[in-house]
Amino acid sequence: MPVPGEERALNAEAIQRIAPCSGHAIELRAGDQLVVIDPLGQQVSDLTAFSLEDRVEYLSSGRSIDYASKLWLSTGDVLYSNRSRPMFTILEDTCGRHDFTLTPCSKRMFELLYGETEGRPGCEGNLAAALAPYGIDVDRIPVAFNIFMNVSVDGSTGAVAVLPPLSQAGDFIRLRAEMPMVVAMTACSAGQSNNFSYKPIDFRIERAS
């Protein structure tokens, strides 16, 4: 789908699928576009990113929320790094609701919140496994940009609740990379986040060159 104002054609790669309850890492250069798609509806993809030039620079929820003056980012908003540099611009967003307040689900979170003892790695473990080749370990997985995750906030009490995603089959978000990055994404493992459907996530890269 062409983006208004984009004069240069991008080279679209094939759609790739992230299997349920797993993660995947890709490299993007500045100007590349990443389209994250919910192929079946009501699935969440936790996304995090690190600069390829200096991996201490990472996608920062606190910077992005501060500069946008809103919790829920959508078309036109910029996602910033901890160094206050733009990492992504949201070019299109057919869902309109994502979370940027919660850390990825994890083995320990499953134990504490749901009493699970299966030892599933969760999005945290899956992101860390995907990022291991880049020297980024589990302790460095920050609050993620949780695409399609629907977290309500009560403006009078601050209470938050994880609700089923608003995304329907085919909904997508299109992100333009603003620097060279390694980006890790998941198909979420937390039942509460994806309405206990544990579906896959699709993505497509459109290369600037």
Next chain:
Amino acid sequence: MPVPGEERALNAEAIQRIAPCSGHAIELRAGDQLVVIDPLGQQVSDLTAFSLEDRVEYLSSGRSIDYASKLWLSTGDVLYSNRSRPMFTILEDTCGRHDFTLTPCSKRMFELLYGETEGRPGCEGNLAAALAPYGIDVDRIPVAFNIFMNVSVDGSTGAVAVLPPLSQAGDFIRLRAEMPMVVAMTACSAGQSNNFSYKPIDFRIERAS
């Protein structure tokens, strides 16, 4: 002030003052209590913490919000590390409103949001300077626990707004340390956060032994 259920007397140290627009680091052991006081009212203190045993473990907004199921933590709530271990328990809180979504104010934030060109370090720079002796640099300053910071959230749009703190002179929060930590705190440098009053912050440590 005695805490219900606390059987062992603590050794209260003298109150210390953090000068306006500066930061300070302290070490706490498990069981120590830290009382952060707004001596004049309407001032914010950004607080962050790292485990002294392994400094890759830090105070995590995303874990704490997730486990409490609320944005605004107060008496009885636990502040967790990125490794999902308790770092603090809030024992008392006479204000009741703090923020845990925004990164500390910074030189770059002052430029981007307010057009300032004075190069003030902000809470980010002041926290980093206080933590430098511990080998923790500015890139590792996360979303802080912004004590007394009053950030409203519109539950229908997600819009956030930084409002004057609700804290009055003498309001305080009492935190019990749950592990050995280095803790850095500021007297906030952002005018919007402290209603353009740039006041000091006081604190007192009560040692468990």
